[in-house]
Amino acid sequence: MLLAAVFLFLFAAILTISPAVRLHSWNVGYLWQHWTGFATWLAGFYIIKRQLQRLLIDHNPYLLPIAALLSGWGLLTIWRLNLDLGLRQTVWLAFSLLVFWIGLKIPNLLNLLSRYKYIWLVSGLVVTGLTFFFGTYPSGSGPHLWLGCCGLYIQPSEILKLLLVIYLAAYMAERLPLSFNMMQLLAPTFVLLAVTLLILMAQRDLGTAILFIFIYSITIYLASGKRRVLLISALLLLYAGIAAYSLFDVVRLRVDAWLNPWQDPSGRSYQIVQSFLTVASGGIMGTGPGLGSPGVIPVAASDFIFSAIAEETGLVGSLGLILLIGLLTGCGILIAIRAGNIYQRYLAAGLTIYLSAQSILIIGGNIRLLPLTGISLPFVSYGGSSLLTSFLALLFLCLISSQAERDPEVLPQPRPYLITAGILLVGLAALAFMDGWWGFIRRDALLTRSDNPRRTIANLYVERGNIVDRSNQVLVTTSGEPGTYTRVVEYPSLGPIIGYAQQRYGFAGLEGSMDSYLRGLDGSSSSEVWFNRLIYSQPPPGLNLRLSIDLNLQKQADQLLAEKTGALVLLNAQTGEILAVASHPYFDPNQLDKKWNDWINDPKAPFVNRAMQGQYPPGTALSPFLMAYLQSKGPLPQLPTDLSLTWQGKRWDCTQFTQTPDDWGRAVSSGCPGALLALSKKLNSPQLTQLVHQLGLDIAPTVPLPVSQPASINQDMNPEQVVFDMNNFLVSPLQMALATAVLSKDGVRPAPRLALAVQIPQAGWIVMAAGSAVENLPLSGTSATDEMLQVPGSPFWQVTGLAQAKDGPITWYLGGTRQNWQGIPLALALVLEEDNPTAANNIGLELLQATIQPK
DSSP: OHHHHHHHHHHHHHHHHHHHHHHTOSSSOOOOTHHHHHHHHHHHHHHHHHHHHHHOTTSOTTHHHHHHHHHHHHHHHHHHHOHHHHHHHHHHHHHHHHHHHHHHHSTTHHHHHHHTHHHHHHHHHHHHHTHHHHOBOTTSSSOOOBEEETTEEEOHHHHHHHHHHHHHHHHHHHHTTTOOOHHHHHHHHHHHHHHHHHHHHHHTOHHHHHHHHHHHHHHHHHHHOOTHHHHHHHHHHHHHHHHHHHHOHHHHHHHHHHHOTTSSTTTTTHHHHHHHHHHHHHTTTOSOTTTSOGGGSTTTTTTTHHHHHHHHHHHHHHHHHHHHHHHHHHHHHHHHHTOSSHHHHHHHHHHHHHHHHHHHHHHHHHTTSSOOOOOOOTTTSSOHHHHHHHHHHHHHHHHHHHHHTTSOOOOSOOHHHHHHHHHHHHHHHHHHHHHHIIIIISHHHHHTOTTOTHHHHHHTTSOOOOEEOTTOOEEEEEESOTTSOEEEESOGGGHHHHOEEETTTEEEHHHHHTHHHHTTSSSSOHHHHHHHHHHHSSOOOOOEEEESOOHHHHHHHHHHHTTOSEEEEEEETTTOBEEEEEEESOOOGGGHHHHHHHHHTOTTOTTSOHHHHOOBOOGGGGHHHHHHHHHHHSOOOOOOSOOOEEETTEEEOOSSOSSOOSSHHHHHHTTOHHHHHHHHTTSOHHHHHHHHHHTTTTSOOOOSSOOOOOOOOOTTSOHHHHHHOTTTOOBOHHHHHHHHHHHHTTTEEOOOBOEEEEEETTTEEEEOOOOOOEEOSOHHHHHHHHHHTBOTTSSEEEEEEEEEETTEEEEEEEEEEOTTOOSOOEEEEEEESSSOHHHHHHHHHHHHHHHHSOO
16 A cells, blocks of 8 residues: 555656656646545545454455555546546545445445345346436437436446346355256346346447456356356357447447558547557656646547556556556455355455456457457546446455455365456456557557657657758748747748648658658667657657758749649759759648648649659650660651651640651650650560660659659550550659659769758758669760750750640650750759640740759
8 A cells, every 4th residue: 555655646746747847847837636636545545444454354455455556546647637537536536435434334235235136236227227218428429328417427337237246146146056957047147137238238338238248157157167158158249249240330330440440540440549559659668647648549538548557657557557457356366265155255256357357358449459348447447437336346355355264165166266367367468468569569660650649749849850941941940839839831832742740630741751850869869869758758859951952943933833733843963952843733731720621622632742643644755765765776767757646536746836847856845746656666665664664764763752653564565555555654753854864964864862961969961861873874865865855045955745644634844954064954844734835845944044044
């Protein structure tokens, strides 16, 4: 009891100062309300302990300390989760201890329970049945399993569990010595059990129904000693589960969430997935009282209080809680074995089964050992009915244990009791294993999930790193004070690339992929990370991230695209650094709360990063690459006289000229389909496949953002099908921009770069590793091609192409600086989701001009 008091005192003290720890400041509002609960607990259990020492000298000395620690632990956790519920639970604890104190003074209480067993059980059934007519749900919307009003409610099914145990114990003790016919013995109890189950199933209190079947089965096994009872009971439970799955939607949803919680983690499996994340967040030592975020789980104070405890006390605490239940189970079975008579033996065993099995059911539901049942964790969960029932069970166990040593009843067959204890302890061991599975083995994988809200909750208290452009102009920053930090995107047009880090919507874009740097987990010293985790249960201050984006060029790119639907990627053809990347329409990360529903339902999909995730057929934009490849092999074929083409009933024309171009350069730069077909016929399928691979069009670019799936080519397709079958060959603007760089810089395809450097406080800006460039096409072919495609009077080459996508025509613009250009080599890929070559040509050429002649 002293150890329990010291533990709870330290828990309460840490909970009091937790706001100061979380906000890194002593000038905060501290938490004091829960000391009311601790004082009530301390006074109540002091009185009960003195009363037990006076009235029940020989009672089991471990029962009260175990129950005291469990109930106090649960009480302080409930105070931490919800002040109003904490106050209610404190009142119920005081009332339960008062009932316990009164029960100690009632002479022959156990005999009274046995003598009026029928009255007790029938009364319980009647009161439970009243919930059909007068039942309510204290929180407003939910199953009507409670009776009461004006803030005071009781759940009759909780008391009914205890009455069933009393009835079974008394009935078996009375009839078993007189009759060994199992059917005659069990018929009356089975009828009453069936009535009870029908009431509970009609209420859809299926967790309690399962517990009743288990208690009944084990009690019959203990009374009969026949192991076939266990087999029949297991089959009965299986049949009941299948029937419930078929008949009740709530059971079907819970079983489906149990079997495959990852299928719908934000919907029907939300509670159970968040429970895993809560356990994983605790790790080995826990976050500390008041420093975790267990409140993100719905009904954390009742159904998921084990997960809440696991987060803030870690595996040490959660395994300790399971160990306490194991000790309670062992004590209860030992009390049953040493009981003074057969009735008390069955009663002690039944009470132990009730407390242990209910604990296994609810904890198993929290950690996916079993489907979630929605029952309470004895002594720990919020709920006055559950708490009162648990203390009544404790009272009866104390009464039985105090009489055991005087004149214990001979136990002819101890094996059933030992097997029952083994079943319960194996169940508890399985809980410990699953607890370690989520809290240790799977911890790292779970904590990095995008639907882990603790990552964004930490952003409220710890300043996140800024994201800046290549000149250190701020793109994203953090504003506010600890506890109210918010993320501000200074340039919203980059929304599809920057993404967001929000508690409600999770992570996306660079905010998600570079989160470990922006939160300071990567780049900071291991000692700093460890210190912040140990003291604050938070990551260290975030690190600034520098991008390759040139904000001035980015603004011009967005202005040129304006209201059009499409995307572009402008990059340094030598280094692969992305200088500008635009995706229109875009979303503003600062407006997510206001416009999320509008954007998520917008058919133009503003959340999609078209520059990297968009998939478009290349169409006639493939022509310059075919021409460069063929020029490296020899002379080009003769230019066709008719450069238009009819393919599958649709006529394609050149994009820019009203008259037929008279040379290959003009034909290719104008996106003439006839020129593309003539070039493609000079390549066989393996050559075309090789060219696509050299250009990187079948490779996912390595950038810290989601990208589209790379294209693949069927080796059996002929070149015409590859070129014009738009459903089988799709590429992204980023892939096309990297391929375009091959023509602008010596036939070499660079590795793309978007995140350039991270700022370490002790070392300054540290350049991040870059990928390796790949030599693709011979220099002779690429230099000849860019000369043929040059824009008169400028250092650029360009191509405008058309393609037919599933949703309509699209227009490509590819361009860049020529290989003899002495400045920064540029490569640009632009796609418009419309048939508008003139607009594409104007946008592309103007952006290239702005790059070499900045305003």
